[in-house]
Amino acid sequence: MAVPAAIGVGAGGHAKVVVEILRLTSQAEVIGLLDCDRGLWGTRVLGIPVLGDDSRLAELLGQGVRLAFIGVGSGADTRPRRRLYEKLLAAGFQVLSAIHPAAVVSASAGLGPGATVMAGAIINAAAQLGANVIVNSGAIVEHDCVVGSHCHVATGAALAGRVCVGAGSHVGIGACVRQGIHIGRDVVVGAGAVVVRDVADGLVVAGVPARVLRSPLPPGEG
DSSP states (O other), rough: OOOOOOOOEESSSSHHHHHHHHHHHTTOOEEEOSSOOOOGOOOOTTTTTEEEEGGHHHHHHHHHHOOOOOOOOOOOOHHHHHHHHHHHHHOOEEEEOOTTTTEEETTEEOOOTTOOOOOOOOEEEOOEEETTTTTTTOOEEEETTEOOOOOOOOOOOOOOOOOOETTEEEEEETTOOTTTTEEEEEEEOOOOOOSSSBBOOOOOOEEETEEEOOOSSSSTTT
């Protein structure tokens, strides 16, 4: 059975990780990457040509390519990745999930479309992840957690049991969230933070224990 063709939007470091996952799982053959950086056009990333920017999406769809992945990671701001996800859906593409074979994903966990789960990540029993979520290398999402769409649980971060993370939030590298905590939408949890209290929508928290620093989004945005 032929492996279906796919394209990636983004040609940086995150794209390299996803390309390697797709190669390991043999679920798609990545035939090209798209990136807004003109300096990358005509080059190759892990042997895959960078074809131009996302203005070529309609052309590729017309050529029969139906699968795509988001090769753009997210730092504290998850909005660019969310916009790309919505653009791909609107253009008629199916957004691939990429689950590394060295990740542990419970059979009772639920993963939304477009999920990226990297090597060493653990998603335990009855956890529920929305669309376009990244669970980065070595991160832990414990039992009964609910992680909203477009979130990023960064490298080595740990969500204890029954944590709820609202859509668009970022849990930074090495951060820990105590069991039963509710983190709102569009929150940024700083690297290494220890969250022991609920966090309202749109806040930046950092430190041990985590304290509010500021609101990350200008009024009216999100």
